[in-house]
Amino acid sequence: MGLVLTSIAILEEQLKQERAARISAEGALTRFRDVVKTEAEQKKHLSERILAAMMSAPDAMALFDENDLLVAANKAYLSANGDGENRIEIGMSRLDILKKAALTGLIDFNGKTAQDWFDETAPNWRSEDFGESTLQTTDGKWFRITTRKTKFGDSVTYRVDITAEKMRALELEQARKRADIASSAKSAFLANMSHEIRTPMNGVIGMAELLAETDLDEEQSLFANTIRNSGEALLTIINDILDYSKIEAGQMELFPEPFNLEEMVLDCVRLLQSKANDKHLDLLLDYDMFLPTGFVGDVGRIRQVLLNLISNAIKFTQTGFVLIRVVGVTANDTDYKIHIAVEDTGIGIPSAKQAQVFSEFKQVDHSENRKLEGTGLGLAISKKLVEKMGGVMWLDSEQDKGSVFGFKIGLKSQTDEYYRQPTAPKEIYNIMIVDDLEQNRTILKKQLGALNLHAYEYSNVDDAVAAFKNGTPCDMVITDHQMPEQTGEQLAIQIRELGFKGPIFMLSSDLRNLKMSSANAGCFTAILQRPSLRDELYKSLNCVFDASELGGQPMLVESSALCNLENLPVLLAEDNKTNQLVFRQMTKGLNLNLTVCGDGPDTVAQYQKIMPKIVFMDISMPGFDGDEATRQIRDIEKMNNMPPTPIIALTAHAMAGDRDRFISAGMDDYLAKPLKKKLVYEMLERFSPTLAPEQQL
Incomplete structure (x- = not known):
């Protein structure tokens, strides 16, 4: 009995455990x-939220399956065509929707018919090709339509209203056009103002220059020079404003052409030599002995930058010198990095003020500066021009110790330039250099070193004479003209008296005002202008030994000299009476056979009548302008197989790009008004050698 009860108890316990396990399961x-029900409800709720968000979105959204059938869309998409027969419904194909959209009349077809627009647009509406496009409606709205593929093969289309974006873009475009119109109007205004101002300025400056060359007493000379200097200062301001406006408007262009770098730098020096002479400053040029001279670049803009730097250096230097140094490095046979530096011994610039010198309308606040004129634009314009040429401008200065302004630009050398190693006469080897300025002696010593000549340097006449007496070897003497204690003339007299028979060269920066005793002129073999081209010095060294004996007048070596132009037929086309008078007076000393015309038709007629050898052509003339007159003259030359006559444009506009325009019109070069006598002479000198020998009178 006990065993049975025990078995029953065990079974009951097992049942109890199984019941508990079942309840737990x-x-x-x-x-x-x-959990499953909760997750399903959450997913359903999320889907409902997403669908609700999609349906309430202001931008149209639609889902297409892999067959391009609409399976879902929000209210903004479904109501796009309204509730009429063209309404959009789930299950439609993309092309059916497009066709219905075309029939609503809501789309701006840009002049096309609905069918043409549909035929043109439908091929691009396949989901795989559609991507993104814009659509304009007849009520002036713009929409961006974008279609993207999903990983399930479906595609989602979005249509976003971009009307505000389009309006902003349109406003910006209209603002840009207005700015362009304003810029063009400003450029036209500046060009016209340039012409209107330069025309009378030509009379003011030209006549003042001519008046200053006449016999005047001290007071009259002061008045004439004041008129000329004031006119040139005003012209500088005009040029600065024109250039700055062009740069700011993005209309400054570069016109590369072959040019001689050494000659260009020397031209800048010679142009400003008189200003340096007036302040008793030495103007020096140190051109790298191993640097070629022929390069390709915008010579006009490089000259403009260099003239500005040299002019500033002279302006702010009261005593000492201004040195222009030109060096270059190259990585190959044609590409050079040219460094041009202008060093002076002037007032210098405090370090705290150096950052502002290249800013517009800024000058360093210095008591010396306030005495001097200027717009404060020169350095800003120069810096922008250098940067436009791909270069950089720099400054190194210390107050009261001078400044060095420099710039670096890349230039290509002329591939056809041939370098000829200079040689010296066999009769000379030891040369005595006498100059009080160390920089002058250094430059001259480098130039002579290229000829393998040996130089002895002396800073004054007494030391040079003492060395000669002590037997220092000397085959030749090169001396400066003006030195503090004794002059080069006094040196020449003394060593000639000591029995020296070799050549003596004297260097002078102002040959035209050179005052020397005629009795002592025979002491010199040659007188050279300083600075000069290296080749001029080398040629002079070789030329002196062609003379059989010393004595008489020394050889005068200038940079160049006008050939005989007496009776040369020259045609001047100029309608302004004052400008005609200025040109006549400027060329009076040359005794040209000058014919003057006042309009375009008369210019062409006179050309055919007198057949001039050079034409100076005003651009703005009645009848027709200088461009048209030039074209007609060139046509006449072609018809008669005549060589082209040099034609020099005369313009009061002088805007960037003018030279290129004049060359394209058939002219050879141009001069900007107001005319400078020196530049007129340079044009005559430049183009008269191109004439045939029988034409050069």
Whole structure:
């Protein structure tokens, strides 16, 4: 009995455990079902939220399946065509929707018919090709339509209203056009103002220059020079404003052409030599002995930058010198990095003020500066021009110790330039250099070193004479003209008296005002202008030994000299009476056979009548302008197989790009008004050698 009871108890316990296990399993299943139900409800709720968001979105959204059938869309998309027969419904194909959209009349077809627009647009509306496009409606709205593929093969289309964006772009475009119109109007105004101002300025400056060359007493000379200097200062301001306006408007262009760098730098020096002489400053040029001279670049803009730097150096230097140094480095046979530096012994610039010197309308606040004129634009314009040429401008200065302004630009050398190693006469080897300025002696010593000549340097006449007496070897003497204690003339007299028979060269920066005793002129073999081209010095060294004996007048070596132009037929086309008078007076000393015309038709007629050898052509003339007159003259030359006559444009506009325009019109070069006598002479000198020998009178 006990055994039975025990078995029953065991069975009851097992049943109890099984019941508990079943209850636990049922609980777990219930909880799992609750979790699944909760997740399903959450997913449904999320889907409903996403769908609600999609339906309430202001931008149209639609989902197409892999067959391009509409399976879902929000209200903004479905209501796009209204509620009529063209309404959009789920299940439609993309092309059906496009066709219905075309029939609503809501789309701006840009002049096309609905069918033409549909035929043109439909091929691009396939989901794989559509991508992104814009659409304009007849009520002036713009939409961007974008279609993207999903990883399930469906495609989602978005249509966004971009009307505000388009309006902003349109406003910006209209603002840009207005700015362009204003810029063009400003440029035209500046060009016209340039012409209107330069025309009378030509009379003011030209006549003042001519008046200053006449016999005047001290007071009259002061008045004439004041008029000329004031006119040139005003002209500088005009040029600065024109250039700055062009640069700011983005209309400054570069016109590369072959040019001689050494000659260009020397031209700048010679142009400003008189200003340096007036202040008793030495103006020096140190051109790298191993640097070629022929390069390709915008010589006009490089000259403009260099003239500005040299002019500033002279302006702010009261005593000492201004040195222009030109060096270059190259990585190959044609590409050079040219460094041009202008060093002076002037007032210098404090370090705290150096950052502002290249800013517009800025000058360093210095008591010396306030005495001097200027717009404060020169360095700003120069810096922008250098940067436009791909270069950089720099400054190194210390207050009261001078400044060095420099710039670096890349230039290509002329491939056809041939370098000829200079040689010296066999009769000379030891040369005595006498100059109080160390920089002058250094430059001259380098130039002579290229000829393998040996130089002895002396800073004054007494030391040079003492060395000669002590037997220092000397085959030749090169001396400066003006030195503090004794002059080069006094040196020549003394060593000639000591029995020296070799050549003596004297260097002077102002040959035209050179005052020397005629009785002592025979002491010199040659007188050279300083600075000069290296080749001029080398040629002079070789030329002196062609003379059989010393004595008489020394050889005068200038940079160049006008050939005989007496009776040379020259035609001047100029309608302004004052400008005609200025040109006549400037060329009076040359005794040209000058014919003057006042309009375009008369210019062409006179050309055919007198057949001039050089034409100076005003651009703005009545009848027709200088461009048209030039074209007609060139046509006449072609018809008669005549060589082209040099034609020099005369213009009061002087805007950037003018030279290129004049060359394209058939002219050879141009001069900007107001005319300078020196530049007129240079044009005559430049183009008269191109004439045939029988034409050069």
